Amino acid sequence: MTTTTQTHTTPSLITSIWHWLRDNLLTPWYNALITIIVTPIVAFVLYRILAWIFFAAEWDVVKQNLRLFMVGPYPQEELWRSWVTLGIVVLLSGLSWGAWRGREWTAPISVVVLGILGALFLPITAASKINLLIMAAIFVGGQFLGAWKGEHLRKYVVWLWVLSFFIVLIILWDVRPSSTPPFFEANIPSGQVGGLTLTILLAVIGIVASFPIGVLLALGRRSSLPVVKTFSILYIEIIRGVPLVTVLWTASLLLPLFLPSDIRVDKFIRAVTGITLFSAAYLAENVRGGLQAIPKGQYEAAQALGLNYRQMMQYIILPQALRIVIPALVGQFIALFKDTTLVLIVGLLELLAIARSVISQPEFIGLQREVFVFIALIYWVFSYSMSYTSRRIEERLNVSRR
C-alpha cells in the first residue's frame, strides 16, 4: 500500500522495493500465489486489531486502575516508598550503564524520551509526572557519574546492587527494629505489596537467590562425595518431580503446621522461598549441562597447574560452563517471571491477580479483553527485554565463536 504513494516521489526506492518484493514474495510462482492469498487475510486481521485498539476498546479501565496494576493495594500515603525504590533502581541502572558502556547515548536518550512521553501522555497525577521526569534525570546523572569514574566503579556498583536489594526491601515494607524476636518487623503487611512491583520483586529475588543454590547443586551432583551427591540428586529430582503449585501450596499451608504455632512466617517470604527452591533445582540441571560440555582436558589442565577444587571451578570451569548455558538460563528466568502468577495461592496479589480483580469492579464489568491485552503487553515487554539482554550478553561474550 505504501509503495504506491511513494511511486511518484522516489523512483529509485520503488525499484529497490520492487526487487525486494520480487525476490522474497513473488518468485517462484507458488510464492506469488501464497502472497496473494495471505496478504488480504493479514491485512484484514491487522485492520480488525487496529480498529479495536483505537476505536472499540475502552481503555478507561486501564487508565483508572494504573496505580493498582503498578503497586497493587499499596497504601496511598506510603506511595513515596515505591518511588524511592524505583529511584534507587534507576540510579544504579544509570551507574552501571555509565561504568560499563561509558557515554553511550542510546540508553539515556531512550530513557529521557520515555520519561517525557510518559509525563505527557500517561493518565497520572501531576506529582507522578514530575516524579517520572526526575527518574529520567536520575538515570542520566547516574550514567555521567558512572562514565566519569569508569572501570574503577564497576566493583562498587556490583556491591551497591547487592546492598540496594536489602535497602529496597526495608523501604518497601517499612521494616523497623522491634524488641521481640526476630528483632525487626514490617509495618506494611505483605498482602499490600502487589501488582507489577510484586511480580518483579518475586522474579528478581527468585532469579538472584536461586542462582548460587543452583550452581552449588550442580557441582554437588557431580561431586565424588557420596553424601553431597545423594543429597543433590534427591533434592533436584524431588523438586523437579512436583509442580510449582504444589511447592507453593506446601509453603503456604503445610509449613504453618510444621512450625510452632506462635511462629508465623510472612507470606511473601514463604512465596519467595518456594519459588527460589523450585527454580534452583531446574537451574542446577541447566548448569550441569554446561559443566558436562567442558572438555575433560580443561579439568586436567587446571589440576596440572596446581589449582585446588575451588580455584579450578571459579577460574576455569564455571566461567566457561555458565557462558554456554546463558540461553537456557534466560529461558528459565523468563519462565520464572511468568510463573510468579501462581503466588495467588499464597494470597499475594501479583499482576494477574490484580487484573482479575480489576475486571470484577462493577464499573468495568465485561472489559476483560482490554485488561488482559494490557497485562499481556507488560509481560511481553519484560520477557522480551530479558531475551534481548541475553542476546546482547552472548554477543559481547562471543559465545557462538567458542
Next chain:
Amino acid sequence: MNRRLLLLVTLLAALALVLAACGGGGEEGSAPTETAAETGGAAETAAPTPVPEQKEEAQQQTGQSLLETVKARGKLICGVNQALPGFGYLDQSGNFAGFDVDFCKAVAAAIFDDPNAVEYRPLTAQERFTALQTGEVDVLFRNTTWTLGRDTSVGLDFGVVTFYDGQGIMVRKADNITSMEDLNGAAICVQTGTTTELNLADQMRARGLDYEPVVFEDADSTFNAYEEGRCDAVTTDKSGLVSRRTVLQNPDDHVILDVTLSKEPLGPAVLQGDPIWHDVVMWVVFATIQGEEFGITSQNIDDFMNSEDPNIRRFLGLEGDLGTSLGLTNDFAYRVVKHVGNYGEIYDRNLGPDTPFNLPRGLNDLWTNGGLLYSPPFR
C-alpha cells in the same frame, strides 16, 4: 501433638488428591471451580477437600476461643474472593470492596469498633477450606455454598445465610420461552467442569427433556457464544446471569426465566468446634438483618439512641447484657450498623439499583417483605 500429626497427614492426602486431579485433567484440573465464579455468579460449587474426622484446631488445644486470639491480634483475618463482581474485588484505590467484604468489615466493627481492622486474605476456591482449617484465616466470607457435606466432613460451621442464590436460565425474549418445558430440544450454553453443568443435566433428566449442551471452559466464552446465537439459552447462578445481562448488547432482549435449578445459600464459614466464635459471626450477620427490620440505618442510628422501645434499646446495647454474653461489648450491633450499615444498605451498596447489577432483592429480602431474611430476637 497427635491431632497436629493427623491434620498433617490428612492435608497431605488431600494434596495428593488435588494433584491427582490436576494431573488427570491437565490444565483445567484446577480451573473450572474457579471459573464458575467468573460469571459473576456467586455460588462456587467446588468439590470440598475431604478432611474427615478433623474438627480440632489450634485454639482447642489451648482451650481458647478464636475470639480471644483475634482480639489479642488487634485485627480480623478474613478470607475473601478478590475477583467476584459485586461480592469481592479491589476498587480503584486498592481497597477491598463488595458484598462479602462488607460483612468482614461488620465483624471487625463489632469486635474493634473499627471496620478497617481487617486483613483480607484472597483465597482460591480450592484453598479456602484448608486455609480455614490451618488457621490462616479466622472466617470465610467467600461466596461459599452451605451444604451438608461441608458442614460435616469438611468440618465447618456455617453462620447465617447472607445471600440466597440459585442457578437460573437466561433466554432471548423473541424466542417466547417461558418454562423449562419450552427448552425441549434447545441448545444450552454451559460452563464445563462445574456443578452448574451437572445441575442442568439433573433437572432436564428429571423432567424428561432433551437438550444439547454447548460447553465452554470459561464464563466469557460461554456468554459470548450465547450472544452470538450459538445456543438458545445460557445457564449459571442467577446473580451471575443478572450481572452478565447488563453487559450484553441489548440487555432488554434477554429474559431470565423464573425457575431455579439449584439452591445456593451463601454464608460465612468458621471452623467447627468453636461455638463462641461461631456465635459472634452469626450474631453480627443477624444484627445487620435485625437493623433493617427495625428501620435503623447507618444514617439515622443516632436518632434511635433515645428510643423508648425496649427491643431497640436492647439491640443498641442501651439495656441488658446481650453483647457481653457474646464476648463482645453491649453496643456491638450499634457499631455494626453505624460503621457498615444494615443488610439493606450493604445489599444496595454492592448489588442494588445504583450498581450495574441492579439485582432484585427476591429471596434476599426481609421476611416481612416476602423474603427469607429472619433474625431471631435480640433479647
